[in-house]
Amino acid sequence: MSTWPARTPGYGYPQAPSGPGYGYPGQPGQQPQPPAGPGYGYPGQPGQPGPYGQQTAYGQQPGQPGPYGQQTAYGQQPGYGSPGQPGGQPGFPAQGYPGQPTVPMYPQPAGGGRKSNAQLWIIVAAVVAIALIVGGGVWYANSADGGKKNETASTGGTGGKGGGEKGGDTGGTSSGGSEKAPSDPASKLLFQIPSPKVAKDDSVIVSGSWLTEKAYVKSGVAEIVGYDPVKGSKLWTVKLPGPVCTASEHATDDGKTAVVFQPKMPPKDSSAGCSQVAAIDLVAGKQLWTKTVSSGDYPVTFDNVTVSGRTVALGATEGGSAFDIDSGKALWAPKTSDTCYDAGYGGGAKLVAVRKCGSYDARELQIQTIDPASGKVISEYKLAKGIEYASIVSTEPLVVAADVGDSAQDGSGISDFFSIDNKTGKLKTRISAPGEQFAARCDGITRVEHCSGLAVGADRLYLPTEEHDGTGEYSRTNEIVAFDLSTGKQTGQRADAGDGYELTPLRTDGGNVIAYKSAPYDEGGQVVSIDGGSFKQTTLLRNPATESVRDAESSMSPEYSELIYSQGRLYMSAVYADDGGSGDEEYLVLAFGAAG
Structure with missing residues (x-):
């Protein structure tokens, strides 16, 4: 399975102000905080906006204004493969930024060259976009098979079965997966790592988190640190000359991954951009090599990085590049003689390229499964012309998301x-x-492998519904439904989150879905396993309901954070650090585990 967690505004979001951003070139110097306020399900606030700004009454009726003021008829979509609407979405330029020239055609060839209400919506959407911009890689090494199986955690929202005051079924074991429920799912806070300090009015990207058998590994400010997975004490540190821009959400079977970073701390040399790629050994706790790719007199700025087999693959507007993860040997680089280019890659079990051909107003996207060692094309599928961006949701099975004809109308990047x-x-x-209807999201503009709020596995696509009113007073909830990847039809399975709860899928576990359950204001969050057959929920972890822990946990909402769950432990981490101007205690990492 492959889902999730570089970086331009998410597909369909208003464009962020230009200017050098601390930790990512071209972003505003101060990245907005997620909206402040009481925890999910807090009483006494009827009619408050949904998680992306708009009112999300379940089953929105035709003719209701969308988040940017346009009419969004329920379920209305243009014909398959229809071209983008003139002008694109209100508040966001159509098919590219104003005044930008056509994207440079330096691709690789196959086998080797690879505050009115309207203002309020824009502000909220921009906050969400920034959060997606700084999201990073998450790798999970399944301890049950010695780290030989790679899976990824993600952000987003899905539903689960709720019942009783705890909001879910308890006890028992889920079938078809390695995650087993403890006799008592009650957890405690194992450790918390304070957010690193940065300069006033600055923010820095800290995306990237991974879990091995011996360490929980997290990006910090210009460093990658391995922590004891139970105690939180530092085991090792890899220092970098500049901040991380993006990180692979995959790693090799023996725990090697890759990150992209800046060569210096801004503002010393922000013009160099995200031009450095490094391979990191997550087991040994060391940097293996660092490389750059040149385009003329300037280094290539990488938009995404992923790992498949023994290959590190990187996408950029100049084209794709790849290196051997062990030696750093170049496998392929951008070629200036092509009319197409590899915009980015999805990794994991397979290596899949999103290859762009043509100008921005007559784009053709090719989805190519390629040999990670040579770059040779194994198979190719061409999306209908006019689709500007696509996201790799999973490489095995291969699932791609796109906003056909800009019809999503909600900034999710998915229709x-x-x-x-x-x-x-x-x-x-x-x-x-x-x-x-559905709450999953993808950022396909440059990060072709960044989707959240969904899971893929066992020939199924699991999607969350948008949150809606529950049965309790002022309560909100949602569901998760399954689609058959062979027929495209819903399977008829549905899991209900329960009043006041909302679930986010983290990954699949055999035939099951592991999900994080956001709780009402007076409860701690949970991790549940949803049985792939019966959709019955089994509670794997229930976090403390004490106020201080709740406040810390709620600051790590799945929409803005990285979450990993494995074998009774939940790790929640931030994707950026700021100057702490909010006055609230901020954390880089929270870890929960068995209370016993």
Whole structure:
């Protein structure tokens, strides 16, 4: 399975102000904080906006204003493959930024060259966009098989079965997965790591988190640190000359991954951009090598990085590049003679390229499964012309998300999912996912491998519904539903979150779904396993309901944070650090585990 967690504003979001940002070039110097306020489900606030700013009454009726003021008829979509709407979405430029020239065509060839109400919506959407911009890689090494199986955690929201005052079923074991429920799911806070300090009015990206058998590894300010997974004490530190820009959410079977970073701390040399890539050994706690790629007289600025097999693959507007993760040997680099270019890659079990051809107003995207060692194309599927951006949701099975004809209308970057046969390149099915119904999100502008709020596994796509009113007074809730990746139809399975609760899928576990359950204001969060057959929930972890712990946990909302759960422990981490101007205690990492 492959989901989730570089970086331009998310597809469909208002453009962030220009200017050098601390930790990521071209971003504003101060990244907005997630909206402040009481925890999810706090009473006494009827009619407050949903998590992305808009009122999210379940089953929104035709003709209701969308988040940017336009009419969003329920389920309305233009025809499959229809071109983008003139002018794009209100508040965001159509198909690219104003005044930008056509993207440079320096691709790789196959096999080797690879405050009115309207103002309020824009502000809230911009906050969400920034959060997506700084999201990073998350790698999970399944301890049950000695770290031989890589899975990724993600952000987003799905539903689960709720019941009783705790909001879910308890006891028992889930079938088909390695995660077993303890006799008592009650947890305690194992450790908390304060957010690193940065200069006033600055923020810095700290995306990237991974879990091995011996360490929880997290990016800090211009460093990557391995922590004891139970105590939180530092085991090792890899220092970097500048802040991390983006990190692979995958690693090799023996725990090697890659990050992209700046060569110096801004503002010393922000013009160099995110031009450095390094391989990191998460087991040994050391940097293996550092590389750059040149385009003329300037280094290439990388937009995304991923790992598949023994290959580190990087996407950029100049084209794709790749290195051997062990030696740092260059496998392929951008070529200036092509008319197409690899914009980015999805990694994990397979290596899949999103290859762009044509100008921005007549774009054709090719989804290519390639050999990670040579870059040779194994299979290819061409999306309909006019689709500007696509996101790799999973490489095995191969699932791609796109906003066809800019019809999502909610900034999610998703109107449709495409289930593709890896071997033949043929389309198996297309799944319609109207933005007003489902809460998953993808940022496909440059980060082609960054989707949240969904899970893929066992020939199923699991999607959350948008939150809606529950049965209790002022309560909100949602559901999770499953789609068959062969037929495109819903399976009829549905899990209810329960009043005051909302679930976020983290990953699949065999045939099951591991999900984080956001709780009402007076409860701690939970981790549950949703059985892939019955959709029955089994509670794996229930966090403390004490006020101080609740406040800390609520600051790590899945929309803005990285979450990893494995074998009875939950790790929640921030994706950026700021100057702490809010006055609230801020954390880089929170870790929860068994209370016994």
